Amino acid sequence: MNCRAVTKHLSLLLDERLESEFAVEVSEHLWSCRKCNREFMRLSRLRQQLHSLRRVPAPQYLRHLVRLHIAEAQNDYVVKRLREFLELRWSRIRTTERLWYVARFLGTASAFVFFFALCSAMNPIYIDLRDRALERGPSQNLRQNLGVYVLKNLGLVPVEMQRKPISSSEPMINDLYLLKFGESASRTGSDDSFSVFTVVDRSGSAKIQNVLEYPADSRLLHSFNHMLSSAQLRPASQNGRAVDSHLVLSFSKICVYD
Amino acid sequence: MDALAENEKMFPKEIALERYESEATVAEREALLERIRADKEKAFDGLFEQYHSMVFHLAFRILGDREEALDVSQEVFFTIYRKMHRFRGESSLKTWIFRIAINRASNRCRWWNRLRRRGTVSLDEHLGRNRNPDLSETLEAEGNSPEDALLLQEKRSEIERWLLRLPIHQRIAVVMRDVEGMSYEDIAEAMQVSLGTVKSRIARGREELKRRLNGELG
Numbered sequence: 001m002n003c004r005a006v007t008k009h010l011s012l013l014l015d016e017r018l019e020s021e022f023a024v025e026v027s028e029h030l031w032s033c034r035k036c037n038r039e040f041m042r043l044s045r046l047r048q049q050l051h052s053l054r055r056v057p058a059p060q061y062l063r064h065l066v067r068l069h070i071a072e073a074q075n076d077y078v079v080k081r082l083r084e085f086l087e088l089r090w091s092r093i094r095t096t097e098r099l100w101y102v103a104r105f106l107g108t109a110s111a112f113v114f115f116f117a118l119c120s121a122m123n124p125i126y127i128d129l130r131d132r133a134l135e136r137g138p139s140q141n142l143r144q145n146l147g148v149y150v151l152k153n154l155g156l157v158p159v160e161m162q163r164k165p166i167s168s169s170e171p172m173i174n175d176l177y178l179l180k181f182g183e184s185a186s187r188t189g190s191d192d193s194f195s196v197f198t199v200v201d202r203s204g205s206a207k208i209q210n211v212l213e214y215p216a217d218s219r220l221l222h223s224f225n226h227m228l229s230s231a232q233l234r235p236a237s238q239n240g241r242a243v244d245s246h247l248v249l250s251f252s253k254i255c256v257y258d
Numbered sequence: 259m260d261a262l263a264e265n266e267k268m269f270p271k272e273i274a275l276e277r278y279e280s281e282a283t284v285a286e287r288e289a290l291l292e293r294i295r296a297d298k299e300k301a302f303d304g305l306f307e308q309y310h311s312m313v314f315h316l317a318f319r320i321l322g323d324r325e326e327a328l329d330v331s332q333e334v335f336f337t338i339y340r341k342m343h344r345f346r347g348e349s350s351l352k353t354w355i356f357r358i359a360i361n362r363a364s365n366r367c368r369w370w371n372r373l374r375r376r377g378t379v380s381l382d383e384h385l386g387r388n389r390n391p392d393l394s395e396t397l398e399a400e401g402n403s404p405e406d407a408l409l410l411q412e413k414r415s416e417i418e419r420w421l422l423r424l425p426i427h428q429r430i431a432v433v434m435r436d437v438e439g440m441s442y443e444d445i446a447e448a449m450q451v452s453l454g455t456v457k458s459r460i461a462r463g464r465e466e467l468k469r470r471l472n473g474e475l476g
Contacts, residue, residue, distance in 0.1 A: 011461035011464050011465070012461070015435070015442070039468075042468055046468055046471065047464070049414075051436055052414075053319075053414060053417065054414070055315055056314065056315050056318045056327075057311060057314075058310050058315075059328065062331055063306060063310070065328070066306065066336065
């Protein structure tokens with residue numbers, strides 16, 4: 001056994017922590033090796049000196065200080081008990097599988113309800129006063145529409161349900177223009193009629209695009225075209241916006257003789 | 259082997275006591291719980307009376323300062339007061355109390371190390387500033403002559419100084435083994451490490467001290 005191996009085990013030999021056979025081998029080496037023996041003696045002296053370090057007495061007032069500390073803590077008794085209670089409950093929840101999953105589910109559900117309520121506050125529900133269903137009462141109306149409202153706030157409303165009913169109006173021509181044309185066309189002649197397909201743009205200007213039925217008297221058509229080009233029509237609208245549209249105008253001249 | 263014979267006198271064989279202690283811890287726990295049920299304040303006073311000097315001494319040897327040791331002792335007994343009803347008897351009461359003391363003292367050491375790293379205050383500076391020589395240090399007079407007493411005191415101061423310079427874990431292990439005389443198993447339980455780690459820490463701590471105190475040990 002060499003000195004290096006023995007030196008590593010001197011501390012354990014000193015504390016009698018070596019296996020008996022190994023301890024004998026080490027002891028035998030110490031008998032024969034002066035250097036290792038000296039090291040062992042130094043280690044032993046160190047241990048004695050450590051053991052003989054004076055014991056530092058605790059001050060007399062330590063008890064008083066501890067009691068003060070305890071009294072101070074007891075003043076916050078309720079808060080501390082509550083905290084300990086919650087810590088104990090929480091540790092039980094964390095360590096019990098079923099309770100842990102239930103707690104997680106409740107936490108997720110609470111977060112969902114919170115954010116849903118937040119979105120609802122930012123997008124409050126408006127009740128349509130024109131809705132006849134309102135006659136039944138606002139709460140009934142709300143219940144009926146609640147499903148749609150929830151989906152809408154989650155951003156899950158299907159596309160077809162998001163389309164609102166389109167309000168539209170057709171193009172119109174002022175009766176005065178037609179009256180003027182009627183007066184200009186009132187002259188002797190035979191019965192006549194014509195029909196035109198008109199394009200009305202969003203500014204209200206109209207133009208004949210196609211003649212569906214020609215009159216016998218072409219002057220009638222020319223006069224009508226002249227009137228139409230100077231007339232200002234009300235354009236068609238969809239959701240409050242003017243749009244291009246078409247108008248079919250039919251004119252019949254019936255002669256009445258006294 | 260005179261050293262071995264002397265060693266046997268100082269630390270009698272602990273192996274035979276191990277089996278007895280495991281039964282004793284259960285009895286200890288039952289006795290403590292009974293006392294707490296009867297009168298908690300009295301039970302705590304009993305524990306304080308029995309262990310306060312041990313706790314303070316351990317904290318002092320780990321931290322090297324009376325005031326720090328006083329603070330740590332207060333924290334230890336406050337913890338004991340709050341948690342003594344939860345003592346499970348898995349180790350002896352002494353080991354359990356030592357464990358609390360070691361944790362508190364280690365935390366305090368780490369706190370000082372953090373301050374030192376930030377460059378705020380160092381523990382050495384703090385100790386140097388606040389250390390007032392204790393009366394017992396100045397009046398102590400052992401040895402046959404004043405010169406012997408002075409030499410002895412210097413030797414002890416040297417040992418204490420180098421003990422404080424050991425890494426915290428080695429310091430705790432050496433103090434618990436060589437100063438408090440605890441068994442390896444109890445030290446492992448108190449420090450919550452394996453037996454091998456305890457052996458290693460004690461060996462390294464002693465080796466380091468032996469190296470530093472070259473001249474003092476002859």
